[in-house]
Amino acid sequence: MVRRIKLTIAYLGTPYHGWQRQPAQRTIQGEIEDAVAAVTGGLGVAVTGAGRTDAGVHARGQVAHLDLPDSFPPEALPRALNARLPETIRIMAAVPAPPRFHARFSARGKRYAYRVGWGPVPLPWRALRTARMPEPADRDALERCLQALVGRHDMASFSVPDPAQGPTVKTIFAARASWGRTTLQVDFFGSGFLRYQVRRMAGALLEVGAGERSAADFMRLIEIPTPGAPLPTAPARGLTLERVFYRLPPLAAMSRASS
Amino acid sequence: MVRRIKLTIAYLGTPYHGWQRQPAQRTIQGEIEDAVAAVTGGLGVAVTGAGRTDAGVHARGQVAHLDLPDSFPPEALPRALNARLPETIRIMAAVPAPPRFHARFSARGKRYAYRVGWGPVPLPWRALRTARMPEPADRDALERCLQALVGRHDMASFSVPDPAQGPTVKTIFAARASWGRTTLQVDFFGSGFLRYQVRRMAGALLEVGAGERSAADFMRLIEIPTPGAPLPTAPARGLTLERVFYRLPPLAAMSRASS
Numbered sequence: 001m002v003r004r005i006k007l008t009i010a011y012l013g014t015p016y017h018g019w020q021r022q023p024a025q026r027t028i029q030g031e032i033e034d035a036v037a038a039v040t041g042g043l044g045v046a047v048t049g050a051g052r053t054d055a056g057v058h059a060r061g062q063v064a065h066l067d068l069p070d071s072f073p074p075e076a077l078p079r080a081l082n083a084r085l086p087e088t089i090r091i092m093a094a095v096p097a098p099p100r101f102h103a104r105f106s107a108r109g110k111r112y113a114y115r116v117g118w119g120p121v122p123l124p125w126r127a128l129r130t131a132r133m134p135e136p137a138d139r140d141a142l143e144r145c146l147q148a149l150v151g152r153h154d155m156a157s158f159s160v161p162d163p164a165q166g167p168t169v170k171t172i173f174a175a176r177a178s179w180g181r182t183t184l185q186v187d188f189f190g191s192g193f194l195r196y197q198v199r200r201m202a203g204a205l206l207e208v209g210a211g212e213r214s215a216a217d218f219m220r221l222i223e224i225p226t227p228g229a230p231l232p233t234a235p236a237r238g239l240t241l242e243r244v245f246y247r248l249p250p251l252a253a254m255s256r257a258s259s
Numbered sequence: 260m261v262r263r264i265k266l267t268i269a270y271l272g273t274p275y276h277g278w279q280r281q282p283a284q285r286t287i288q289g290e291i292e293d294a295v296a297a298v299t300g301g302l303g304v305a306v307t308g309a310g311r312t313d314a315g316v317h318a319r320g321q322v323a324h325l326d327l328p329d330s331f332p333p334e335a336l337p338r339a340l341n342a343r344l345p346e347t348i349r350i351m352a353a354v355p356a357p358p359r360f361h362a363r364f365s366a367r368g369k370r371y372a373y374r375v376g377w378g379p380v381p382l383p384w385r386a387l388r389t390a391r392m393p394e395p396a397d398r399d400a401l402e403r404c405l406q407a408l409v410g411r412h413d414m415a416s417f418s419v420p421d422p423a424q425g426p427t428v429k430t431i432f433a434a435r436a437s438w439g440r441t442t443l444q445v446d447f448f449g450s451g452f453l454r455y456q457v458r459r460m461a462g463a464l465l466e467v468g469a470g471e472r473s474a475a476d477f478m479r480l481i482e483i484p485t486p487g488a489p490l491p492t493a494p495a496r497g498l499t500l501e502r503v504f505y506r507l508p509p510l511a512a513m514s515r516a517s518s
Contacts (some may be wrong), residue, residue: 124271
């Protein structure tokens with residue numbers, strides 16, 4: 001008998017060419033599928049992720065599913081897989097899931113965090129997950145534009161033209177900026193996100209913060225959906241997939257900033 | 260004219276064979292000396308560190324000095340060197356120093372932090388600077404032994420036999436354990452430390468916390484100095500050289516736990 005298993009996965013994206021398996025490139029999916037093959041004595045099992053994070057993007061709570069013969073108890077998987085995986089990828093948990101559970105199609109929401117730092121020189125271990133930017137001068141404008149993203153909108157302006165993309169209307173349930181002395185973390189909690197959407201939202205917000213884009217211009221990006229609108233894509237290293245939701249929590253969950 | 264320059268350096272020790280330059284190994288000193296040579300058009304300048312951290316040990320505030328012709332302004336050095344250094348090594352600051360300043364011999368104190376974590380699986384970015392251990396069951400005994408280290412003692416038991424070692428009497432000004440839900444950070448602020456001393460103190464303290472060594476036995480390590488006493492050396496990844504002091508601060512500085 002086969003059993004579906006739900007994995008929760010954390011990774012430091014720095015050394016990888018993103019989630020999705022590619023020939024002759026180190027990817028997170030590739031490393032995990034190879035580890036599963038080693039642990040199962042060569043079963044070629046697919047590991048399906050909730051989302052395909054891009055090269056250099058990190059995850060604290062990526063979710064994936066796979067099917068294994070029920071001779072492999074899920075509770076033994078984290079230790080067995082972690083022993084074979086590079087230290088930059090960790091299986092945080094493995095639990096049995098209903099046969100109809102699908103990491104991607106069952107997902108109801110995701111939370112991403114985008115981290116920015118300024119100040120003279122970043123500490124090396126912070127730099128791994130933080131984009132360097134000048135300090136945002138106009139915090140009010142940045143926060144106003146951030147809150148304008150909340151709700152149900154056509155987000156095409158924050159993606160790039162892609163015929164295979166599907167519907168571009170998405171809901172952002174909540175968004176929040178948490179300011180430190182030399183850091184800013186922006187959390188986006190939404191129904192789902194288009195490719196590059198979070199990094200392009202972050203890029204546009206940081207332009208507003210820097211005074212390089214007016215708040216009115218930012219609002220037009222939402223009001224007039226324009227695929228491939230001229231926007232900077234904020235660097236991958238600042239982005240972390242924090243969590244995938246299969247049941248939507250009270251919005252209060254957003255107020256717990258993570259680090 | 261030549262000018263002495265004081266560098267403050269942070270590094271993630273994971274990929275390096277320690278501070279000290281070695282043939283055919285990547286070391287922090289080697290990488291910095293190579294970057295200085297590149298920046299100065301080939302001057303073979305020595306970079307002298309306050310302490311030789313071992314392979315895998317990190318630093319938030321290592322200090323080093325070097326001498327450069329005064330045509331190289333110190334304030335330009337961080338940017339120039341950081342552009343050539345790997346991202347895991349950052350020059351945090353460069354300032355002019357008196358000609359008699361010596362990073363090692365002028366140092367009056369150092370603060371090291373040893374970080375431990377337990378719980379199911381560590382997040383990959385925390386794992387880089389945290390040793391995995393079972394949760395210490397006897398926190399009181401661990402804290403009692405930690406405080407017994409404070410003061411002036413012959414620390415030979417916490418080092419290994421080494422004829423070139425010099426005096427083994429050292430002063431620990433203050434020590435402190437900071438407990439998180441699944442983490443422990445132990446800070447040691449002292450006049451100076453013998454080779455492996457911090458990792459062997461941490462190893463012995465964690466044995467006491469685990470109930471594998473009695474507090475009385477720990478106290479005997481202090482009372483009866485025994486070079487090479489049978490002690491575990493806690494893993495390098497948990498150790499960070501937090502700061503080097505050239506003037507001793509009020510002990511209150513210890514109460515600011517860093518992370």
